[in-house]
Amino acid sequence: MKERLLLVTAAFGLLPVSIFAAAPILIENATVLTITNGTIARGSVLVRDGKIAAVGENIKAPAGATVINADGKFLMPGIIDCHSHIIAEAINEGTLSVSSMVDVGDVLNPEDIAIYRALAGGVTTANILHGSANSIGGKCVVVKTRWGKSAEELKFQGALPGIKFALGENPKRRGEVSFGAPSPTPPRYPGTRMGVEEVIREAFTQAKEYQASWKTYEAKKAKGEIAIPPARDLKLEPLVEVLEGKRLVHAHCYRQDEILMLLHVADEFGFKIRTLQHVLEGYKVADEIKAHGAGASTFSDWWAYKVEAYDAIPYNAAIMMKRGVLVSLNSDDAELMRHLNTEAAKTMKYGGLTETEALSTITINPAKQLMIEKRVGSIEVGKDADMVIYDQHPLSTFAKVEKVLIDGQVYFDRNKDIEGRPEKEKEKKLLITKAAEEQKKAAPTGGGSRRPTQ
Amino acid sequence: MNRPTVLSFCGLVLLGTALTCSAADTNTFLLRGATIHTMAGKDIVNGSILVRDGKIAGVGQDLSAPSGVRVIEGKGMQVYPGIIDAGTSIGLSEISGVAVTNDVQEVGKFNPELRASIAVNPESEHIPVTRANGITSVLALPDGPLISGQASLIHLDGWTTDQMEVKRSTVMHLRMPAIGGAGGRGEGRFGARGSFDEQKKTFDKDVADLNNFFEEARRYKQAKAAHSPGFKPDLKLEAMQPVIDGEEPVLITAVRERAIRDAITFGDKQKLKIILCQATEAYKVMDEIKSHNIPVVLGPTLALPLEEDDPYDRPATTPGELYKAGIKFAIASFSNEFSRDLPYQAAAAVAFGLPKEEAMKAITVNAAQILGVANTVGTIEEGKSADFMLVDGDPLLEQTQIKQLFIKGNDVNLDNKHNRLYEKYMNRPK
Structure with missing residues (x-):
């Protein structure tokens, strides 16, 4: 197993050059899609110390700068995927209806090849979410796709942590009463959308009490009175953080009724839903979503894979955007994640969004939803130098990614990837031969287990 | 639809208004003035397709509409097989x-x-x-x-x-x-x-x-x-x-x-x-x-x-x-x-x-x-089923819109669950 991991790392180990004393990089002659400040037909972007230092038409390369000539190419901000499960070694702590005590950030696998593949699809930031098995799921983390770095180094420093909620079919599946067929044993509450609402309301009722008990304690302490701190509750702590706006709620939802339900519950308890995830019927309640101030992070055109997705339409993003909702497109899938640019293009076909509006759904809008828009999501001076070079306009189905920079370092280079393939192939053959020899040695009689060695 | 059905349907409509029948609901027509990507040879610029009873009866640059056959203008459009x-x-x-x-x-x-x-x-x-x-x-x-x-x-x-x-x-x-x-x-x-x-x-x-x-x-x-x-x-x-x-x-x-x-x-x-x-x-x-x-x-x-x-x-x-x-x-x-x-x-x-x-x-x-x-x-050629689309660009690009679609020569309704719900909810009163 260890050898296999090494192999994989080696095969794709385009390890970025050291961050120390990195030379400035000038990307010149590109069509620069800034997203927030229009398009520069023949522009340049200067990168210094991992940040965008200048954007314009005539930027001279400083002494010692690495120049990337992007003549005929397109430069856009790195793609931000607001819903992904890559890197997470575990997705669902599904045994409880409320599993807010667990954290996806604790189980990141930096050797997940999906990181490199997402990077090669232009993704530089991703919101790694807990699964949707429970009404209130686990804690979530925002990462950058810094392939080759450790789990800790993947994390997007400064991004607020999140928590996953889930409504509808998924969280109620384990509690459903199936007529004529045996129920899952033992069934887990809730089994209906009514129950899902109750679970959330119950959890926040407890969280409010818990929050109050700490406030009482802090107040007493401040007055110098003798005070005993309440027992810490790791399940309720993250919910208190939600109440205090320190943790963002990303809520998996489909049907309009459950969307409204959640917005009402949040209003009642005085917290905000930061993003509605999937939100396939969001177009039916776009005004209500806007009124609450929630963002919507949806698929481009997925539908009909389950009953609650039967009214999903590819116009969802466009309708919500036209009615004033902050909309992003996400992948929820390691494959789809690799071409979010052409997913965004579908919003032009279905609903007539402009090029910039389409691209904003995978750049500045998800950045705003994750409250990291001061750092990423557009090509602006002062922002992190997270950028993608495409050989054609990224909204074209014929486009492919050539280079990807994160924090001003080239993390993906298609030419280098291709150049390195024969060497990797050779190394792979060598490892396979070696493994076969060792297997032979271990079982000289030729009998015994025929299972591959782990 | 097979031919007798179309004819009898047209017959009924004819009682009402002759125009309706000749303008729609028939799978005989001439499409002209479009660039035709036949997928069976070179593209035909300013080309025409004659469709008779749901089948392609002719493809080329110099086709004229037989008398009484309705004409669909395809100027500026691209035509590809279905x-x-x-x-x-x-x-x-x-x-x-x-x-x-x-x-x-x-x-x-x-x-x-x-x-x-x-x-x-x-x-x-x-x-x-x-x-x-x-x-x-x-x-x-x-x-x-x-x-x-x-x-x-x-x-x-x-x-x-x-x-x-x-x-x-x-x-x-x-x-x-x-x-x-x-x-x-x-x-x-x-x-x-x-x-x-x-x-x-x-x-x-x-x-x-x-x-x-x-x-x-x-x-x-x-x-x-x-x-x-x-x-x-x-x-x-x-x-x-x-x-x-x-x-x-x-x-x-x-x-x-x-x-x-x-x-x-x-x-x-x-x-x-x-x-x-x-x-x-x-x-x-x-x-x-x-x-x-x-x-x-x-x-x-x-x-x-x-x-x-x-x-x-x-x-x-x-x-x-x-x-x-x-x-x-x-x-x-x-x-x-x-x-x-x-x-x-x-x-x-x-x-x-x-x-x-x-x-x-x-x-x-x-x-x-x-x-x-x-x-x-599979292609736009004489003798084949008249299955083709009129589009405003390359069908391989997502921005391209399908303007008209024919299956067996029938002008197919492009309406579907998705655009119906789109229309409905775009018009939801604020």
Whole structure:
């Protein structure tokens, strides 16, 4: 197993050059899609110390700068995927209806090849979410796709942590009463959308009490009175953080009724839903979503894979955007994640969004939803130098990614990837031969287990 | 619609207003002034297509409308043949996650007598949704562990399954036994489980059963021809006759290299006309596929590489490599809800080395040729079904809009569940 991991790392180990004393990089002659400040037909972007230092038409390369000539190419901000499960070694702590005590950030696998593949699809930031098995799921983390770095180094420093909620079919599946067929044993509450609402309301009722008990304690302490701190509750702590706006709620939802339900519950308890995830019927309640101030992070055109997705339409993003909702497109899938640019293009076909509006759904809008828009999501001076070079306009189905920079370092280079393939192939053959020899040695009689060695 | 229906319908309308009939609801017309991408030779600039009774009666630059035939102006528009998705469960499945809406998989390992179009639901919401993006016919494909049945090519228009059928018994679907996971669509359902030894046992049994079944079909043929005493008709073995005679192609799902090689060997041994299906690792077997002249139906280009250490762009480069090797291939969605995105699956291969023209062929003429229906569909040529679309650009690009779609010469309504809900909720009062 260890050898296999090494192999994989080696095969794709385009390890970025050291961050120390990195030379400035000038990307010149590109069509620069800034997203927030229009398009520069023949522009340049200067990168210094991992940040965008200048954007314009005539930027001279400083002494010692690495120049990337992007003549005929397109430069856009790195793609931000607001819903992904890559890197997470575990997705669902599904045994409880409320599993807010667990954290996806604790189980990141930096050797997940999906990181490199997402990077090669232009993704530089991703919101790694807990699964949707429970009404209130686990804690979530925002990462950058810094392939080759450790789990800790993947994390997007400064991004607020999140928590996953889930409504509808998924969280109620384990509690459903199936007529004529045996129920899952033992069934887990809730089994209906009514129950899902109750679970959330119950959890926040407890969280409010818990929050109050700490406030009482802090107040007493401040007055110098003798005070005993309440027992810490790791399940309720993250919910208190939600109440205090320190943790963002990303809520998996489909049907309009459950969307409204959640917005009402949040209003009642005085917290905000930061993003509605999937939100396939969001177009039916776009005004209500806007009124609450929630963002919507949806698929481009997925539908009909389950009953609650039967009214999903590819116009969802466009309708919500036209009615004033902050909309992003996400992948929820390691494959789809690799071409979010052409997913965004579908919003032009279905609903007539402009090029910039389409691209904003995978750049500045998800950045705003994750409250990291001061750092990423557009090509602006002062922002992190997270950028993608495409050989054609990224909204074209014929486009492919050539280079990807994160924090001003080239993390993906298609030419280098291709150049390195024969060497990797050779190394792979060598490892396979070696493994076969060792297997032979271990079982000289030729009998015994025929299972591959782990 | 067949001709008498149209005529009688027109007759009724004529009583009301003559204009209505000549302007619509007939499958006889002349389309002119468009650039026609026939997929059977050079594009025709400022070209015309004459359609008579749902069939293409002429294609060229200098066609004039016979008297009384309505004219459709196509100036500034592009015309392409209707797209063919050579692998879907459209009509057989409505909501994949709900068992009662699925008629894809029957009980048992040998079901050659089953015919897909029998169970197609003409009212499925997938039909108008899919055709709205230019897909005019699809292969409704039964699936299962070994022989799952006969796939049917259907038009995505028609009042009944009879009207939708292009060819009821298009191909026989066989899933090649495989160790270590079937790969491709259905991997979860059909992938071998358990330890290597357990998988090997299942594999060996399936291979033996498969060979026996084909031998049984041959014995049945002899017994029938010889009028042997005690001969009894058998629906399963009867259905195998066109297959063992090499008349009906066998669409063999074989994803990984080993299964592909097994499929080729099996086809040789049984003297079958085979098509490789979802052959993701076809790039490893190109010499054999080429020398046997076997066509391939590839699955989605926008797919993850099969192996962790495959190049990141592995599925996207395969179509270009097969093209360079001279292997005939089509690209199919193997999906319902994503069938409408088939042109973009083809386009993704263009980004990684397939010529643009070949990408369009992979979802039109090649699919038709591979499925043995090229005399009916796949190109804009005289004598074929008038299945084509008027578009404002390249269908491989997502920004392109379909303006008009014809299936069997009928001006198909592009309305569907999705744009209906769009209209409805865009107009929801604030």
